[in-house]
Amino acid sequence: MSRRIACALLCFHTILSASEQPNILLILVDDMGYGDLRCYNRNSKIPTPNMNRLADEGMRFTDAHAAGPLCHVSRYGLMTGQYPFRARPNTWSRRATIDQARVTLPSFLKSRGYNTAMVGKWHLGFDEDGYDKPLPGGPVDRGFDSFFGIRASTDIPPYFYIRNDQAVMPPTLEIEANNSEGWSPIQGAFWRKGGISPDLQLKDVLPRFTNEAIQVIETHASSQSQEPLFLYLAYPAPHTPWLPDESFIGKSGAGMYGDFTMMVDAMIGRVLKALELSGMQEDTLVILSSDNGPVWYEHDVERFDHDSSGGLRGMKADAWEAGHRMPFIVRWPGRIRSGSVSQQTISFTDILPTAAAMIGQALPEGAAPDGVSFFDVLAGRRPEASPVREHLVVPSGNGTLTIRKGPWKLIQGLGSGGFSKPSRIKASEGGPRGQLYHLNQDPSESINLYMEHPELVKELEQQLKAIQNDSTKA
Numbered sequence: 175m176s177r178r179i180a181c182a183l184l185c186f187h188t189i190l191s192a193s194e195q196p197n198i199l200l201i202l203v204d205d206m207g208y209g210d211l212r213c214y215n216r217n218s219k220i221p222t223p224n225m226n227r228l229a230d231e232g233m234r235f236t237d238a239h240a241a242g243p244l245c246h247v248s249r250y251g252l253m254t255g256q257y258p259f260r261a262r263p264n265t266w267s268r269r270a271t272i273d274q275a276r277v278t279l280p281s282f283l284k285s286r287g288y289n290t291a292m293v294g295k296w297h298l299g300f301d302e303d304g305y306d307k308p309l310p311g312g313p314v315d316r317g318f319d320s321f322f323g324i325r326a327s328t329d330i331p332p333y334f335y336i337r338n339d340q341a342v343m344p345p346t347l348e349i350e351a352n353n354s355e356g357w358s359p360i361q362g363a364f365w366r367k368g369g370i371s372p373d374l375q376l377k378d379v380l381p382r383f384t385n386e387a388i389q390v391i392e393t394h395a396s397s398q399s400q401e402p403l404f405l406y407l408a409y410p411a412p413h414t415p416w417l418p419d420e421s422f423i424g425k426s427g428a429g430m431y432g433d434f435t436m437m438v439d440a441m442i443g444r445v446l447k448a449l450e451l452s453g454m455q456e457d458t459l460v461i462l463s464s465d466n467g468p469v470w471y472e473h474d475v476e477r478f479d480h481d482s483s484g485g486l487r488g489m490k491a492d493a494w495e496a497g498h499r500m501p502f503i504v505r506w507p508g509r510i511r512s513g514s515v516s517q518q519t520i521s522f523t524d525i526l527p528t529a530a531a532m533i534g535q536a537l538p539e540g541a542a543p544d545g546v547s548f549f550d551v552l553a554g555r556r557p558e559a560s561p562v563r564e565h566l567v568v569p570s571g572n573g574t575l576t577i578r579k580g581p582w583k584l585i586q587g588l589g590s591g592g593f594s595k596p597s598r599i600k601a602s603e604g605g606p607r608g609q610l611y612h613l614n615q616d617p618s619e620s621i622n623l624y625m626e627h628p629e630l631v632k633e634l635e636q637q638l639k640a641i642q643n644d645s646t647k648a
Contacts, residue, residue, distance in 0.1 A: 195287065195533050196506060197394075197403045197458040199449065200525075202252070203438055204245065204295065204327070204413035207468035209484020210435055211501050219427030219480040220435050224443035225503070228462055232505030233514040233552060240466050241522045242569050243490060243497030243592055245297045245327060246271070248465040248522060249408075253278045253298065253316070255526040255542025257641075259569045260648055266299035266326070270311020277541035279526045280404060281317030286535050289394060289401045292318045293387045294408030296336075297326045305334065305344040314338045318406070322386045328376050329414045331368020335382075345369030352415065354430065361469055362430055364414040377417045383409060384441040388448040395452035403454075407445065411438050414469070428480040431470070459506040459532070461525070467496045469593070487619040491571030491592025493585045493609075494619050498568050510552050518556070519563050519578060520548050528552075543647035567641055572597055577638040581614040584634040610634075 209215035211222050213229035214236075241251020242258050250256070250263035254276055263271045272278060280290040292313045300309040313321035322337050332345035349370040354362025365376060387407045394403045411434060418433035422440070426432030442462070449455045467490045470482035488494030502520070504510060523545040530537045531549035546563055550556035566578040570591030577584050585591065586608050588599035601607040606624035610631055613619070624631060 195402045196509075197454055198283070198288075198405070198529065199445070199458055199460045200404070200406045201442060201445070201460065201462045202249075202294075202406070202408045203442075203462075203464045204408075204410050205466065205468055205490060206412055206435060206438070206464040206501070207470060207482030207484065207489075208486055208496060208499055208501055209481045210432075210468070213503075214501050215481065215484040217481070218484075219478060220432040221426065222435065222439040224439050224446060225462060225501075228446075228460060228503045228505050229513075231507070231512050232460070232503055233510050233516055235502040235504075235516050235518065235520060237517055237519045238463065238500050238502030239519070239521050239566060239568060240464075240498045240500050242571075243466045243492055244571050245295075245413075245465050247569060248498075249297055251544075252465075252522040252525060253280075255279070255523045255545035256647065257523065257544040257567055257569075259567070259573075259575065259642070260544075263298065266297060268302075269299050270301050270315070271299045272311075272316050274311075274315070277526075277538055278317045279529065280313070280406065282526060282537065282541065283404045283529065284317050284319065286533060287401055288404045289399060290318045290320075290404045290406075291390045292321045292323065292406045292408065293390065294323045294383050294406070295327065295410040296321070296323055296408070300325065300339075305332070305341045308339045309336060309341070310339060312336070312339055320390075323383070323408070324379070324410065327413050328379055328410045329365040331366055332370065333365075333368065333374050333376065334371035335374055341371070343371040343373045345371045347372055354416075357430070358469075358471065361414060362416055364416075376415055377419075380409065380411050380417075380437065380441055381419075383407070384444050387445050391445070391448045391452050391454065395454055403458075409438060409441070428478045428482070429474075431468075431474075431482070432478070432480065456507045459504065459509075462501070462503045463522070464500045466490050466498060466500070467492065485618060488590055488592065488594050491590075492594050493568070493570035493574050493576050493587075493591035494594070495613070495617070497570065497590075497592055504552060506552070511554060514554075516551050517558055518548060518551050519561060519566055520551075521545070521563070521566055521568075524548050524562075565637060565641070567638065575638060575642075577634050577641070578613075579634060579637070581612050582630065582634065583609075583611045583613055583619075584631060584638070585609040585611075586635070586638070 240248040247258035301311040335342040351367040416430040416434040468482040483496035486496035488496040526542040527547040531547040574591035610624040
């Protein structure tokens with residue numbers, strides 16, 4: 175290695191070794207597949223220049239996982255650093271699902287001097303007692319200084335905007351259910367019947383959130399605040415209803431879904447442009463990912479010649495990889511090497527400890543119990559051969575647990591565990607009771623090795639049981 179190269183690497187590592195407090199922009203899109211971005215799938219039929227540019231300018235992870243393959247479980251792990259099977263995020267429609275005493279990503283950053291803002295889809299519940307009253311237990315009670323968004327998806331009523339802990343306008347009107355011809359009941363312009371507020375139109379939610387996020391950025395920049403900004407932008411798209419603006423209709427090669435994903439990309443482009451124009455781009459770490467896999471069936475792949483799962487097996491809610499292996503991109507100009515790729519296995523539960531390591535602050539005891547820092551990966555100090563995670567546990571949509579250890583993946587049951595059919599398969603006498611895959615050799619999970627490696631199955635089952643029973647992480 176030449177002296178000049180060695181010096182450059184030393185300077186790069188020194189920059190990332192110092193504790194810094196950059197602005198943080200965390201963009202979470204909704205139901206976008208591993209294979210939708212061309213930086214992950216060169217055959218994608220969906221132009222996404224803004225998200226692809228982030229990958230060109232930052233680090234792209236190829237083995238990053240949501241905390242679960244559904245909206246609420248994924249977001250629970252993201253906010254808390256705790257595996258969702260240890261809590262009850264599935265009760266989001268009845269209660270606030272994050273305990274008040276639990277350290278969250280925004281509460282930790284706020285305690286370390288950050289201005290914390292959220293725009294978008296919460297989906298982790300409120301302690302509701304009517305929409306004309308305050309909505310406690312939501313973002314502003316779990317660490318965010320401000321919130322503008324919606325309680326859940328734009329296909330789950332009631333539909334209304336929330337500012338901080340109060341409905342902007344209660345959902346006093348009614349909207350009829352809708353579906354799209356030529357798509358499954360949970361695709362297309364699908365939404366459920368229910369209450370809706372007079373000031374909300376479903377087609378306007380995506381651009382409204384973009385405008386709100388830009389306003390947060392511009393306000394922070396103009397205030398010349400000494401506090402760094404943490405902005406969590408949780409888009410409810412390209413989740414259904416697929417409602418692309420007229421300017422995007424017919425522009426992709428993947429139908430309504432592809433057109434809507436193009437619109438999401440354009441909205442992200444507007445937000446990134448606002449960072450640049452505000453003078454914040456160089457001092458902002460941007461994280462981009464999706465909450466879970468797509469709703470995209472095999473016949474959709476055949477019809478459009480577009481594989482939203484990028485060669486992985488399954489879809490949203492599944493225990494198979496396409497349910498929870500996500501595109502995951504991190505950009506920090508001058509700190510993270512442009513165009514770099516990591517094959518490290520990471521989880522959404524790792525974001526909180528990574529943020530702590532980045533700003534040089536220890537987490538409180540008990541915080542992010544299932545997270546590990548991958549900051550050294552971003553810094554270029556962690557060899558690919560040295561895994562940051564010993565294991566990874568992910569629940570499927572029906573609660574089936576999976577455990578990863580290195581290339582090996584054990585699924586505690588037969589079937590997809592989610593939306594792909596069949597979800598469950600009854601084990602036959604003398605046959606496998608679960609699924610075991612070697613993902614390096616079989617990334618599409620097509621060869622079940624459960625019967626061939628009984629000792630490995632036993633080892634992984636014991637390790638999974640120990641993780642489940644670890645009361646220190648509850």
